[in-house]
Amino acid sequence: MVTGEQIMIDPISGKRGRGEFVDLGRAFAARVPNSVPQLRSELLELVNPDKNPFFGHAEAQLFIARRGGQAVGRISAHIDHLALAIPQEQGMGPGTGMFGYFDAEDETVARALLSAAEAWLRARDMTRVLGPISMSIWEEPGLLVRGQEQPPTIMMGHHPAHYRAWIEASGYAPTKQLLTYELDITKDFPPLIQRIVRSGQNNSRITIRYVDKQRWNDEAQIVLAILNDAWSDNWGFVPFTHEEVAYASKKLKPIIHEQLNMIAEVDGRPVAFMLTFPDVNRVLGRINGKLLPLGWLHLLRWLRKPTGADMRVPLMGVLKELHNSRLASQLAFMMIDRIKQNATDKFASKRGEIGWILEDNQGMVAIADALKTEVNREYLIFKKSL
Known part of the structure; x- marks a missing residue:
């Protein structure tokens, strides 16, 4: 495909094409202040249909823009067939395609790339497009529009x-805002939160326990069941498949520390969870995203004891039957309090980040406000009719 100013948009496939696509993205990222280089091998897996189980329910096309033979941008166009079955009022639904992995040298290139992605989606009967979502809603959704002055935390985009x-x-308009919140975890929580936590601790029905890393696969399935129930009414929700959970749990196991990940039980039944990851971007920045020659050694040492690491809470959930109840907020604050204490006492952490959180997720926004957190990053997802 050729557009104005002799910009050629090449559809990319195969191992070599995916390698060029990933390397181009890494080159663009290196230009952005405070970006953190990610491991090339991990990025390659995300766009490999033979590796990433997302492709078990999705199809995608990668594109690279060239001007005068020089690569000047990239984009993905993709259709998540599980998302097509979601009610449209939840953001996805029939006819909804997506774009992601968006990088461009200038506005002319940007227009050409977006046009190519739209044409690919239109040819497959899509009637609207959302983006950027790179590539699953569970990976890196949204474009960073506020917060470029600080490095991103683990699994967060930076643009x-x-x-x-x-x-x-x-022709795109914002359709949804995603927020992350930061807090100084060395400070005591407000008195109200402390009273809620103490009340929960005195409730014999409630048990807050660590995940058992020796049974991590089983624990991951418990988290999946709660997550798919708790988030099922949220904007943009697409259910996690068992294959995706198995893949993610294997990938995440090296950064799982039992004292930072909780499951809440009521009368012995799991009803809530909270996952917390030490910010591996801290060490990736030091090794420049390269495992060789000695990057792997630095990474392995850090994973064993991420002392001083910032902590990110990417996911938490409470079963829908408890939503809007006093017990739901009580469980959330109890897990946050336990994780905060362990992060500071055992890992000497000073800073935490919660999110992303949908702008209209009243329950989570209320929790963030009660903790006296501050918004530190804002992402936007855009929409356009095709």
């Missing part, structure tokens, strides 16, 4: 501020 204007100039 230059000018991408927003280029996307909007191509």
Whole structure:
């Protein structure tokens, strides 16, 4: 496909094509202040249909833009067939395609890439497009529009501020805001939170326990069941499959520390969970995203004892039957309090980050506000009719 100013948009496939696609993204990321280089092998797996179980229910096309033979941008177009079955009022639904992995040298390239992604989706009967979502909603959704002044934490995207204007100039409008919140975990929680936690501790029906890493696969299935129930009414929700949980649990196991990940039980029944990851971006920045020659050794040492690491809470959930109840907030605050104490006492951590959180998720926003957190990053997902 050729567009104005002799920009050629090449559809990419195969091992060599995926390698070029990933390397181009890494090159663009290196230009953005405070970006953190990610492991090339991990990025390659995410776009490999033979490796990433996301492709068990999705199809995608990668594109690279070239000008004068030089690669000047990239984008993905993809359709998640599970998302097509979600009610449209939840953001996805019939006819909804997506774009992701968006990088461009200038606005002309951006327009050409977005046009190519739209044409691919339109040819497959999609009637609207959301993005950027790279590539599953559970991976890196949204474009960073506020917060470029600090490095991203683990599994969070990082983009230059000018991408927003280029996307909007191509006819896109914001449809959903995602927020992350940061807090100083060395400080005591407000008195109200402390009283809620003490009340829960005095409730004999409630048990807050660590995940058992020796039974991590089983624990991951418990988390999946709660997650798919708790998030099922949220905007953008697409259910995690068992294959995706198995894949993610294997990938995440090296950064799982039992004292930082909790399951809450009521009368012996698991009803809530909270996952917390030490920010591996801290060490990836030091090794420049490279395992060789000695990066693997630094990474392994850090994973064993991530002393001083920032902590991110990427996921938590409470069964829907408890939503809007006093017990739900009580369980959340009890897990947060336990994780905070362990992060500071055992890992000498000072900073935590919660999110992403949907702007209209009243329950989670209320929890963040009660903890006196501050919004430190804002992401936008855009939409356009095709």
